[in-house]
Amino acid sequence: MSANFKPYLRMLLIITVGVMLYFIPTREFLKTTFMLGMPFVFILGFMVRTPRYSLVWSICALGLLVVLGAYAYNLVHLPERIQVKKIITSGASLVAEGQYDAAIEKFAGLEKLGKPEQMKEKISEAQTEKEAHQQLETARQLIEAGDKDEAKRIIDALPKNTRAAQESRNLRKSIE
Numbered sequence: 093m094s095a096n097f098k099p100y101l102r103m104l105l106i107i108t109v110g111v112m113l114y115f116i117p118t119r120e121f122l123k124t125t126f127m128l129g130m131p132f133v134f135i136l137g138f139m140v141r142t143p144r145y146s147l148v149w150s151i152c153a154l155g156l157l158v159v160l161g162a163y164a165y166n167l168v169h170l171p172e173r174i175q176v177k178k179i180i181t182s183g184a185s186l187v188a189e190g191q192y193d194a195a196i197e198k199f200a201g202l203e204k205l206g207k208p209e210q211m212k213e214k215i216s217e218a219q220t221e222k223e224a225h226q227q228l229e230t231a232r233q234l235i236e237a238g239d240k241d242e243a244k245r246i247i248d249a250l251p252k253n254t255r256a257a258q259e260s261r262n263l264r265k266s267i268e
């Protein structure tokens with residue numbers, strides 16, 4: 093391989109690794125590997141420095157087995173965690189786009205993955221967002237009709253942690 097080609101190969105490798113970090117399975121695998129790899133390296137380093145078959149060495153060996161078991165467990169459940177993360181991410185995107193019913197349907201897929209509590213929480217958030225958006229639209233219609241006091245009352249009643257409440261701040265300033 094010529095010396096002129098090596099910088100391009102390195103650049104291609106760097107770009108490939110960068111692109112892979114945008115891929116959810118790669119990020120999850122790396123996160124699991126680093127989280128459990130650090131204790132493994134630390135315990136292994138301590139184990140190598142102690143006399144073989146001593147109490148400390150035996151405890152370190154048991155610690156290594158526990159870390160390896162946790163790593164294997166996490167890798168076995170990695171595909172499920174990736175699916176859960178994809179459902180939550182795509183559902184949150186749908187909520188941000190105002191497609192609340194589609195987001196609720198998407199979040200319902202969490203039940204198939206054995207996450208009914210998380211499903212209920214996400215569906216509840218999407219329904220809250222939907223209701224707040226509908227109330228905000230009602231407030232806008234009331235402002236157009238000239239009933240600013242009722243619109244202010246509706247705006248003040250919006251749940252504070254919703255996107256509609258954030259949008260309503262500008263609307264409230266325009267009617268005051």
